[in-house]
Amino acid sequence: MVLSVTGFNPRSLTVKVLFLGTTFTLLLLLYINTNPSFLTSTSFRGDRFDRLPGTCPARAYANGQWTGPHYLTNDRIMTNETQALAFAGFEGCASSREFDWHLASDNEEQFDRFPDAQSYRWTVGPKDGCEGLEELNKEKMVRDMVEQGGWLLLGDSITEGHFFSLSCVLYPHVVATPVYTPKSYFDRTWPQNLYLNPDSPLVKDLYLPPGFNMTGTPLVTFRRVDLLLTKEELVDLHNTLHPDTTADFSLFSEEAVWSLSPTYYMPLFFEGNYSTMVVSTGGHWTTTLFGGYGKDKPAAFHGAKLGIDGVLDFFGHAMRKWADDVQGALKEAARKDEGKRKRQVLVRAYLPGHDACHGNKKPWKEVYTPLWASYNWGSIWRYNEVFENIITDVPEKYPDLHYLAIERPGRLRPDAHATGDCLHIMVGAGVMEGWTHYIWHYVSKELGRSRHSRVNT
Ligand SMILES: *[C@@H]1O[C@H](CO)[C@@H](O)[C@H](O)[C@H]1NC(C)=O
Ligand SMILES: *[C@@H]1O[C@H](CO)[C@@H](O)[C@H](O)[C@H]1NC(C)=O
Ligand SMILES: *[C@@H]1O[C@H](CO)[C@@H](O)[C@H](O)[C@H]1NC(C)=O
Numbered sequence: 001m002v003l004s005v006t007g008f009n010p011r012s013l014t015v016k017v018l019f020l021g022t023t024f025t026l027l028l029l030l031y032i033n034t035n036p037s038f039l040t041s042t043s044f045r046g047d048r049f050d051r052l053p054g055t056c057p058a059r060a061y062a063n064g065q066w067t068g069p070h071y072l073t074n075d076r077i078m079t080n081e082t083q084a085l086a087f088a089g090f091e092g093c094a095s096s097r098e099f100d101w102h103l104a105s106d107n108e109e110q111f112d113r114f115p116d117a118q119s120y121r122w123t124v125g126p127k128d129g130c131e132g133l134e135e136l137n138k139e140k141m142v143r144d145m146v147e148q149g150g151w152l153l154l155g156d157s158i159t160e161g162h163f164f165s166l167s168c169v170l171y172p173h174v175v176a177t178p179v180y181t182p183k184s185y186f187d188r189t190w191p192q193n194l195y196l197n198p199d200s201p202l203v204k205d206l207y208l209p210p211g212f213n214m215t216g217t218p219l220v221t222f223r224r225v226d227l228l229l230t231k232e233e234l235v236d237l238h239n240t241l242h243p244d245t246t247a248d249f250s251l252f253s254e255e256a257v258w259s260l261s262p263t264y265y266m267p268l269f270f271e272g273n274y275s276t277m278v279v280s281t282g283g284h285w286t287t288t289l290f291g292g293y294g295k296d297k298p299a300a301f302h303g304a305k306l307g308i309d310g311v312l313d314f315f316g317h318a319m320r321k322w323a324d325d326v327q328g329a330l331k332e333a334a335r336k337d338e339g340k341r342k343r344q345v346l347v348r349a350y351l352p353g354h355d356a357c358h359g360n361k362k363p364w365k366e367v368y369t370p371l372w373a374s375y376n377w378g379s380i381w382r383y384n385e386v387f388e389n390i391i392t393d394v395p396e397k398y399p400d401l402h403y404l405a406i407e408r409p410g411r412l413r414p415d416a417h418a419t420g421d422c423l424h425i426m427v428g429a430g431v432m433e434g435w436t437h438y439i440w441h442y443v444s445k446e447l448g449r450s451r452h453s454r455v456n457t
């Protein structure tokens with residue numbers, strides 16, 4: 001899961017970064033002196049920095065390719081599940097939830113996928129339009145999360161996997177709650193947290209901001225939020241959009257779903273002193289959960305489209321409401337704390353599964369779109385497109401919301417799924433670790449967060 005940049009030359013990069021940093025600071029100081037509204041302006045954070053040319057925009061990052069296998073150990077055969085960690089380059093994982101399932105080491109019949117699946121690197125460089133992507137460095141990541149605020153991850157079970165992956169990437173500098181014991185009951189609504197490990201050698205060198213509490217300020221939190229809005233909010237929205245809906249229409253089927261309201265998680269985001277909220281949704285927007293749109297159902301309101309087209313239409317309305325609500329809450333929070341704390345919301349493109357995935361033993365070179373796909377996997381690109389258009393069509397509208405089109409590396413990895421299904425992703429194969437790498441790059445470099453805090457302190 002080691003990620004590398006081709007043509008990376010640390011020395012010349014450092015010189016360039018220093019030079020750019022100095023020029024940038026001078027320009028910024030000039031700007032602050034001539035524009036007193038600068039420090040309280042909320043648009044500063046999303047807006048002006050976004051307009052600086054990025055060093056590695058999301059689509060450039062996604063332009064790379066998988067190279068390898070580059071093995072990290074001398075072992076070529078897996079005989080014991082404990083080898084999975086070393087194959088992936090992890091020292092351990094802080095989370096204890098479904099440990100072997102996440103690492104895809106829970107089925108001996110698939111041990112032959114190791115260590116190859118763990119040994120490909122996402123390789124991207126200037127030819128892809130990506131420069132200045134620093135190697136993933138867990139010590140620097142932990143420092144950034146402590147000093148500038150942690151990450152709140154909201155999404156479905158795929159995002160839950162991303163949380164587990166972070167618990168491995170940042171190990172041993174973090175500890176995880178809650179502690180799960182094998183085969184014991186757990187509830188999907190339980191929050192999962194990573195905190196700074198008080199025994200980490202990093203602690204003595206960290207600057208702990210005022211109010212930072214090692215056991216009370218999470219560096220990463222996962223909350224299960226499949227749809228980004230609650231069922232009740234979605235039913236209300238649907239009624240408002242289609243007042244002529246017939247009385248026997250029911251938007252949702254009985255299918256299980258977990259979701260929370262922005263009125264619940266935005267206060268959590270602010271009070272938890274996070275700086276980055278990462279959301280992703282798509283997999284649960286199916287015609288089985290949204291049973292009212294099933295092909296076998298009658299059209300229940302004027303102009304109703306049935307099937308996935310109807311769900312997609314409604315998804316567009318719902319995500320527009322979501323973006324309005326979330327941007328509104330961010331503006332209000334920035335007004336209250338006079339823009340002192342930088343916060344951003346990232347929408348990570350959703351990743352579809354690969355049917356019959358377990359026959360694949362290698363990454364693909366190009367995305368292959370099959371004629372038929374399970375669930376709504378064949379339409380995920382349409383959900384992503386709708387969400388991206390909402391966020392980016394009018395750039396001033398949602399200055400603190402950012403769309404990250406970084407799904408391509410995962411789309412090229414049919415070989416990197418969990419043992420029991422073809423949607424969930426194996427922790428340690430580089431897919432979810434790549435999300436972490438890019439998100440870290442994006443918030444610390446593309447959005448100029450580090451520069452902002454350095455100027456202010
Ligand atoms: C792997 O090794 C651990 C510790 O050495 C042991 O407890 C476990 O049973 C082994 N698993 C298998 C499948 O042999
Ligand atoms: C730190 O957080 C823990 C857990 O939430 C809490 O019990 C403790 O009182 C907090 N300490 C301080 C100094 O706020
Ligand atoms: C957030 O920061 C404030 C001080 O800025 C502090 O009072 C509060 O306890 C912190 N909360 C958490 C969860 O860290």
